[in-house]
Amino acid sequence: MDAPRNAAAAQPQDPTHIVRDILLRHAGQEGSLLPILHDVQDAIGHISDQTVVQIAEAIQRSRAEVHGVVQFYSHFRREAPAPVRLEVCRAESCQACGGQALYDHARSRLDAGAADTVSLDPVYCLGLCAQSPAVMINGRPHARMTPEKLDALLAQSPEA
Incomplete structure (x- = not known):
């Protein structure tokens, strides 16, 4: 029963x-x-x-x-996100430490075919200003990010 x-x-x-x-x-x-x-x-x-x-x-x-x-509010999504949600901080501290280049790298990665498995969302402060630039992948923060580190983290995500 x-x-x-x-x-x-x-x-x-x-x-x-x-x-x-x-x-x-x-x-x-x-x-x-x-x-x-x-x-x-x-x-x-x-x-x-x-x-x-x-x-x-x-x-x-x-x-x-x-x-x-x-x-x-840019936080709200109208469509279901991809399995891997990548949030890249776009606030001042991260921008001063290479955040724009990191965002551009993530955008180009999605344009190259990862858009069906990774969604890219800009956010304005993850609270890791002293360790900029920062990203969050599926709710988990990562600091002192570089394009190479980002690629390695996304490669570890089973869905990416």
């Missing part, structure tokens, strides 16, 4: 249900749109058009309002 429940637990959960659970956690809270959007993206990886509709209805906002917030 437990087998069907265990089999269901192994299946990925429907995004609609995930969003519903997040909305229930934030029900009745003032100013909950940004926390909801962050929780949804953390759980699902992106914010789809269907999710925008679901959120708008739940918090009694227009779809245009929710969509506008998603579009305004």
Whole structure:
């Protein structure tokens, strides 16, 4: 009798249900749109058009309002990211220590065919200013980065 429940637990959960659970956690809270959007993206990886509709209805906002917030903040993604998420710091300290060259190198790597396995996202400060330039790969920070070190790290990622 437990087998069907265990089999269901192994299946990925429907995004609609995930969003519903997040909305229930934030029900009745003032100013909950940004926390909801962050929780949804953390759980699902992106914010789809269907999710925008679901959120708008739940918090009694227009779809245009929710969509506008998603579009305004560069942190939010409209499509699912690639398996390897590469974030390159674009803040002043990293820029002063070679961050632009690092970003350009990552961009050229993606243009050369890695775009289906690696998504490149600019971020503005990873908190590693004293060890610039910095990147984050799938949530794990790496400091004093060079193009060669970046290539080596991406080569270690099973999906890249």
